[in-house]
Amino acid sequence: MAQGKLGLNTVCTHTGEVPDEQFQGAISPIYLSSSYAYEGVDVKRYPRYFNTPNQEGLSKKVAALEGCEAGMIFGSGMAAVSTTLMAFLQKGDHVVLQEALYGGTYNLVVEEFEKFGIEYSFTEGLSEAAFEAAVRENTKVVYVETPSNPLMKVTDLAMIGRLAKKHNLVSMIDNTFASPVNQTPKDFGIDIMIHSATKYMGGHSDICAGAVAASQEHIDRIWNLAKNFGGSLSDMTVWLLERSMKTMALRVKQQNANALAMAEWLDSREEVERVYYPGLASHPDHELAKSQMRGFSGMMSFELADGIGAEAFLEALQLIKPSMSLAGVESTMLLPSKTSHFLLGEEERARQGISEQLIRFSVGIEEVEDLQGDIVAALKQTAQVQPVN
Ligand code: PLP
Numbered sequence: 001m002a003q004g005k006l007g008l009n010t011v012c013t014h015t016g017e018v019p020d021e022q023f024q025g026a027i028s029p030i031y032l033s034s035s036y037a038y039e040g041v042d043v044k045r046y047p048r049y050f051n052t053p054n055q056e057g058l059s060k061k062v063a064a065l066e067g068c069e070a071g072m073i074f075g076s077g078m079a080a081v082s083t084t085l086m087a088f089l090q091k092g093d094h095v096v097l098q099e100a101l102y103g104g105t106y107n108l109v110v111e112e113f114e115k116f117g118i119e120y121s122f123t124e125g126l127s128e129a130a131f132e133a134a135v136r137e138n139t140k141v142v143y144v145e146t147p148s149n150p151l152m153k154v155t156d157l158a159m160i161g162r163l164a165k166k167h168n169l170v171s172m173i174d175n176t177f178a179s180p181v182n183q184t185p186k187d188f189g190i191d192i193m194i195h196s197a198t199k200y201m202g203g204h205s206d207i208c209a210g211a212v213a214a215s216q217e218h219i220d221r222i223w224n225l226a227k228n229f230g231g232s233l234s235d236m237t238v239w240l241l242e243r244s245m246k247t248m249a250l251r252v253k254q255q256n257a258n259a260l261a262m263a264e265w266l267d268s269r270e271e272v273e274r275v276y277y278p279g280l281a282s283h284p285d286h287e288l289a290k291s292q293m294r295g296f297s298g299m300m301s302f303e304l305a306d307g308i309g310a311e312a313f314l315e316a317l318q319l320i321k322p323s324m325s326l327a328g329v330e331s332t333m334l335l336p337s338k339t340s341h342f343l344l345g346e347e348e349r350a351r352q353g354i355s356e357q358l359i360r361f362s363v364g365i366e367e368v369e370d371l372q373g374d375i376v377a378a379l380k381q382t383a384q385v386q387p388v389n
Pocket of ligand 1: 102149197208209
């Protein structure tokens with residue numbers, strides 16, 4: 001088990017808890033000091049050094065969940081992504097990134113890397129040949145994100161692990177969509193796991209945070225830059241995130257089950273043109289997903305049939321909220337063409353297969369029957385406004 005000797009729920013509940021030596025309380029006390037003694041101590045603690053008692057404790061939980069030696073907690077997913085990438089790239093280096101990354105990561109690369117003299121290539125497709133074709137003499141890092149947003153395409157992690165070894169690259173994955181409950185990329189030879197902890201780790205749409213897990217050597221290198229970039233998380237939020245992560249496996253397993261049931265149900269509806277969920281046998285990457293994921297996550301997307309107004313449908317929903325972020329206990333939907341992928345423009349969206357009818361669905365923990373009831377009622381209302389052809 002990637003989680004080490006303890007089982008998944010035990011790690012979520014207990015690993016890294018800060019002992020309450022004074023009162024023997026059942027949960028971690030919260031240490032809010034931003035100033036600690038410097039004389040006669042082994043460790044000079046300071047929040048921006050990522051080493052307060054709560055930061056250290058939660059880092060251990062993240063590391064254990066990913067089966068790694070060490071971890072770090074950041075102030076946002078993007079603080080984790082940017083610090084980790086920049087820690088392994090310098091002027092004259094090149095990085096290979098898979099196509100169809102999270103928009104914020106894409107923006108970081110295309111808006112910032114040139115001024116640091118860092119070269120980059122996005123792959124054309126997710127095949128081994130596509131990654132091989134992008135590698136250059138000066139490539140230092142390969143960066144992937146699987147399943148991808150919003151079409152849930154799956155990248156072959158064992159292939160990436162082999163490619164990184166062959167070309168002596170550091171391999172990194174944004175493991176946000178799967179969460180460590182469903183996927184532990186280190187099992188396939190990936191070096192560094194990055195999370196927007198705002199998503200499944202937080203799980204209640206009330207925390208913005210990031211996390212990284214890797215070997216101690218890699219974490220030391222990330223830490224060297226992180227203390228200068230300063231993207232640490234306040235201990236108040238670290239403590240809240242620890243609280244959230246105790247139930248992460250319970251939540252995510254329920255979200256996996258709900259998403260599979262919803263994907264099968266949506267697939268059977270005539271109002272739905274197509275469902276993108278790697279848990280469905282009809283998904284082109286289903287076999288690959290089965291080989292590297294324990295569950296298929298709560299994320300999916302689907303295309304409404306032509307003639308059903310996607311915006312009117314979202315407005316008609318009562319229970320499922322139209323909302324930007326994802327992975328909370330509450331179900332949410334959004335239109336990628338109007339939000340995350342708006343800036344790509346119509347032509348590029350069409351090339352990537354992101355139509356105006358495509359809806360991204362983050363499935364929560366509600367009862368499946370209630371979610372289905374909400375969708376049926378909204379479809380009915382939409383059809384009244386705009387009859388199905
Ligand atoms: N990675 C993925 C896959 C995401 O979906 C997000 C945010 O939506 C991020 C990274 C960035 O995380 P944050 O918003 O916490 O900075």
